[in-house]
Amino acid sequence: MSDANTAPRVLLVFPKFYENSMWNFKEAMEIQGAKAAAPPLGLITLAAMLPAAWQIGLVNSNCEPLTDEAIRGADLVMTGGMLPQEPDCLEIIERCRTIGTPVCVGGPAPTSTPEVYDRADFIVAGEAEGILPEFVAAWERGERTGRFTAAKFKADVTASPIPRFDLLTFSQYLYIGVQFSRGCPFTCEFCDIIELYGRAPRTKTTPQMLAELERLFSLGYRGHVDFVDDNLIGNKKAIKLFLPHLIVWQEEHGYPFKFSTEASLNLADDDELLDLMRRANFFALFTGIETPDEATLIQTQKKQNTKRSIADSVHKLYAAGMFVTAGFIVGFDSEKDSITKAMTTCISDTGIPIAMVGLLFALPNTQLSRRLRKEGRLYVDYAVTTSDQGDQCTQGLNFVTLRPQRDVLMDYRGVLEEIYDPKSFFDRVRELGRRLDRPSFAAQNIRWGAVAKDLVSLTRIMWRVSVKRPELAKHAWGAFFETARRNPAALEAVVTNIVIYLHVYPFSRYVMKEIDSRIEAIDAGRWVSPPVLPLEEVNTAPARVGRPAVEHFAAVA
Numbered sequence: 088m089s090d091a092n093t094a095p096r097v098l099l100v101f102p103k104f105y106e107n108s109m110w111n112f113k114e115a116m117e118i119q120g121a122k123a124a125a126p127p128l129g130l131i132t133l134a135a136m137l138p139a140a141w142q143i144g145l146v147n148s149n150c151e152p153l154t155d156e157a158i159r160g161a162d163l164v165m166t167g168g169m170l171p172q173e174p175d176c177l178e179i180i181e182r183c184r185t186i187g188t189p190v191c192v193g194g195p196a197p198t199s200t201p202e203v204y205d206r207a208d209f210i211v212a213g214e215a216e217g218i219l220p221e222f223v224a225a226w227e228r229g230e231r232t233g234r235f236t237a238a239k240f241k242a243d244v245t246a247s248p249i250p251r252f253d254l255l256t257f258s259q260y261l262y263i264g265v266q267f268s269r270g271c272p273f274t275c276e277f278c279d280i281i282e283l284y285g286r287a288p289r290t291k292t293t294p295q296m297l298a299e300l301e302r303l304f305s306l307g308y309r310g311h312v313d314f315v316d317d318n319l320i321g322n323k324k325a326i327k328l329f330l331p332h333l334i335v336w337q338e339e340h341g342y343p344f345k346f347s348t349e350a351s352l353n354l355a356d357d358d359e360l361l362d363l364m365r366r367a368n369f370f371a372l373f374t375g376i377e378t379p380d381e382a383t384l385i386q387t388q389k390k391q392n393t394k395r396s397i398a399d400s401v402h403k404l405y406a407a408g409m410f411v412t413a414g415f416i417v418g419f420d421s422e423k424d425s426i427t428k429a430m431t432t433c434i435s436d437t438g439i440p441i442a443m444v445g446l447l448f449a450l451p452n453t454q455l456s457r458r459l460r461k462e463g464r465l466y467v468d469y470a471v472t473t474s475d476q477g478d479q480c481t482q483g484l485n486f487v488t489l490r491p492q493r494d495v496l497m498d499y500r501g502v503l504e505e506i507y508d509p510k511s512f513f514d515r516v517r518e519l520g521r522r523l524d525r526p527s528f529a530a531q532n533i534r535w536g537a538v539a540k541d542l543v544s545l546t547r548i549m550w551r552v553s554v555k556r557p558e559l560a561k562h563a564w565g566a567f568f569e570t571a572r573r574n575p576a577a578l579e580a581v582v583t584n585i586v587i588y589l590h591v592y593p594f595s596r597y598v599m600k601e602i603d604s605r606i607e608a609i610d611a612g613r614w615v616s617p618p619v620l621p622l623e624e625v626n627t628a629p630a631r632v633g634r635p636a637v638e639h640f641a642a643v644a
Contacts, residue, residue, distance in 0.1 A: 094140040095226070098161035099254075101127035101147040102168050102175035108478040109443055109598075112261070114589040118547045121261045122150040128250060128264040128315060129194065129215075133165065135248035136219050145254045148175060158186045163226070167194035167211075170450075173203070173472040180206050189231050191222070195283060199451050200470070201234070213237025214269075214284075216247055240285035244269060245292050249302050262311035262347070265299050267291055267329065271318040273351065275375070276387045276454040277416070277447065280317040288321035293332045300336060304343055314348035320360060321351075330363035337368060342528045347371035353391045355400035361407040365526055369409055370580070376413045379433035383421040388454070398436040405438070405522040410580040412587075413439050417499040418447030420489045427501035434506050438518030440584040441591060444502050446483020446495070459486045466617040480594075481601045487616060493609045500602045507588075507595040513562035516584055520570035523577040548586055556589070 104111070112124055127147060134143045144161070146153050158164060164183050166176055173196050183190035184206060191209035198212040208231060211222050217237030225233050250265075257263065270288035271280045303312070320326055337344065346369045354360060354372070376397060377389055384393045401411050415434070417426060434442045449456040451470045459465040469485035488495050505511055552563040563585055570581045608614040 094138070094142060095162035096142045096160065097137065097144070097163045097165060098157060099127075099130045099134060099143065099145045100153055100164055100166040100179055101130055101145075101149065102166060102172035102179060103148045105171045105478060107481075107597075108171065109445070109480050109591065109594060110478065111594075112587060112590050114551070115261060115586045118544050118551070118586060118589075119261055120258065122259045123147060124261050125264050125313065125315075126255050126260050127168075128266065129168070130165075131250040131252065131254050132247060133215055133219070134251040134254060136215055138223060143251065143254065145251075147259070148179075150256075150259045153179065153182075155182070155186060158183055158188050161188055164188050164190045165193075166190065167192040167197050167204075169194065170196050170470075170472060171478065172196070177204070177206075180204065195279075198283070208232045209235070211235045211237075213239065214242035216242035216244065240270070240287070240289075242269075242289070244289045245295065247291065247295070249295075249299050252299075252302055252306055252308070257306075257308050262313050263303060263308060264313045264315040265296070265303075266315050267296055267319065268316045268322055268325065271321045271351075273318070273391055274388045274454070275377075276389075276458070277450070278375075279450045279453050282452055284317065288318070288325070290322055290325040290329075293329050296329060297332060297336055300333075300344065304340060309343045310345065312344045312346050314346060316348060316350075319348040319350045320354050320357070323357065323360065327360060327363065330360075330367050333367045334363065337528075342368055344368065345370045347373070349373045351391050352376065352395070352397070352400050355395075355403040361403070365408045368526070368528065370525070371412070371583075372404060372409045373412050373414070374404075376433070376437075377416045378419065378422075378426065379429050380419075380421065380426065383419045386421040387419060397433055398438075401437040401439060402522055405519065406524050408523070408525050410519055410523055410584070411437070411439050412441040412443065413437070415442050415444040415502070416447050417444065417502060418484055418488060418495050422490060422495070422498070425494070425498050425501075427498045427505070430502050431505040431511075434502075435511065435515065438515050438522060440512060440515045440519055441587050442506055444499070444506070445479035446481075446499055448479040448483040449486050460620055461622065463487075463619055463622055465620045467620050468617060469620075480598045487619060492614075492616075493606055496602050496606050496609075500599050500606075503595045503599055503602075507592055509559055509562050509592070512588055512592070513559075513566050516566045516581055517569055519584065520566060520574055520577045520581045523574065523580050525576040525580070527576065545582065548582060548589075551589055552585065556592070559588075559592070 116122060116124065130145065134145070137143065146157060164179070166179050168176060176192065176196070180190050180192065189208040191211060192204045192207040193211035193215070197204045197210055201210050201212060204210055209222065211218055212235065214237050218235045222233070222235050252263070268288045268290040270284040270286060272286050272288065274281065274286070346367060348369065350372055352374050376392060377387070378384060379397060381393050384390065404411050415430060417430070449459055449465060449469055456465060456469070464487040466485050484492060484495065553560045566581055566585070567578070570578050605614065
């Protein structure tokens with residue numbers, strides 16, 4: 088072990104995510120030969136913030152095992168992350184304590200409930216740019232325990248360095264993430280982003296972003312890059328100033344990257360922005376639709392989705408060259424009657440193949456959880472995590488529902504049964520194949536290695552569809568050949584959605600069985616509503632975790 092005057096050997100450890108999740112694209116990873124969807128952007132950014140003399144190593148527990156030897160070989164372990172990683176993170180802390188290596192935790196979950204992580208030697212709460220220098224100074228003074236908290240929403244992202252992409256093995260991941268902004272201007276009641284990052288999105292500079300892309304390019308990476316922003320268009324002025332430079336960079340480099348991101352549905356209202364994103368080669372977008380019911384959208388403060396045709400908005404995004412995945416939620420208070428038909432009709436009309444539908448989950452210290460607590464409806468164990476836990480698909484409704492819980496569960500089951508029925512799903516895939524207007528880029532270089540890899544992947548996909556799941560074969564091949572004949576530029580998007588379905592199809596059936604068990608328990612009188620939190624208990628700490636599909640970068644120390 089080093090002393091206070093010796094450059095420490097630091098091991099960055101990214102905890103495992105729940106395996107039993109809608110967001111676990113295991114089939115896609117196997118087909119592509121990857122081990123995880125995306126790398127730990129927070130940790131590799133943290134690595135770039137640490138002193139240059141410090142020796143940095145990285146273990147992503149989703150890709151490789153964390154050994155006791157690796158822990159013993161480090162002077163300091165730095166770990167942390169989001170709520171779906173909490174069980175493994177706590178296990179890492181205990182392993183470090185047993186071995187005797189100091190451990191520091193940070194990120195959204197420890198920022199929210201530091202008491203859960205009291206066994207860690209150090210806790211760094213908040214955004215790393217705002218507090219990490221204090222931690223480093225304490226370590227170099229010889230301190231081996233401490234608690235450090237950054238001022239909220241004050242971190243200067245323009246001072247954030249280029250992430251240590253060199254620490255990654257690119258072949259382990261489906262895509263690589265970068266971040267342009269943090270925060271979102273909206274006030275959705277159930278969302279925690281404004282609690283973590285505020286309502287005034289802070290953005291990096293154009294030179295910063297181009298330098299990050301240049302670093303990826305120089306390291307040999309090509310392909311899918313995800314802007315992990317909570318809402319890429321949260322600051323429209325900033326993104327419109329950046330995108331023309333991104334377009335020029337893409338042209339000069341032969342369009343080495345295709346981009347995806349997350350943005351609010353009002354993106355469809357801005358023709359200028361859609362054109363810029365099209366020309367920059369954005370090909371995929373995640374958006375939170377949540378519900379087609381306007382009363383619910385108003386009640387949950389998701390007003391940006393009201394007074395519009397959701398289907399027309401999505402179709403406009405297709406016309407701009409981006410296929411859409413979307414989030415939907417069942418279980419809002421304002422659902423007076425069954426939401427099943429309205430939601431399945433909305434999903435069908437939009438032609439969105441992959442709709443991430445979950446049960447409402449009150450994240451800690453959102454407006455929703457605070458309201459439910461004031462109303463005496465929030466369960467005592469609403470934020471407890473376990474190693475065998477799933478996600479909001481099976482662990483939602485952590486509060487007393489206004490409607491009978493059985494009715495909410497029946498609605499949810501009905502939505503899943505309908506939208507992931509093979510015929511219904513592939514009808515939407517065909518609609519996507521007809522509507523998606525992908526651009527072509529004259530400067531784009533043909534990378535024959537990538538072409539060969541894609542052909543191998545396509546063979547694996549169609550083998551799985553035809554042999555492993557023969558009930559899907561006629562639907563998948565029909566959608567493939569129809570798109571190849573009518574709109575071949577949309578084939579990549581069609582195949583991508585088929586790959587995701589290879590996971591979502593069996594997973595939806597698993598969730599339905601779990602929901603059936605919950606309904607059976609209610610009918611048999613075996614289910615008893617858990618106790619609720621006392622009204623006087625108020626926790627004003629920031630929220631813990633956003634949508635698991637996206638790694639929101641905070642102090643993942």
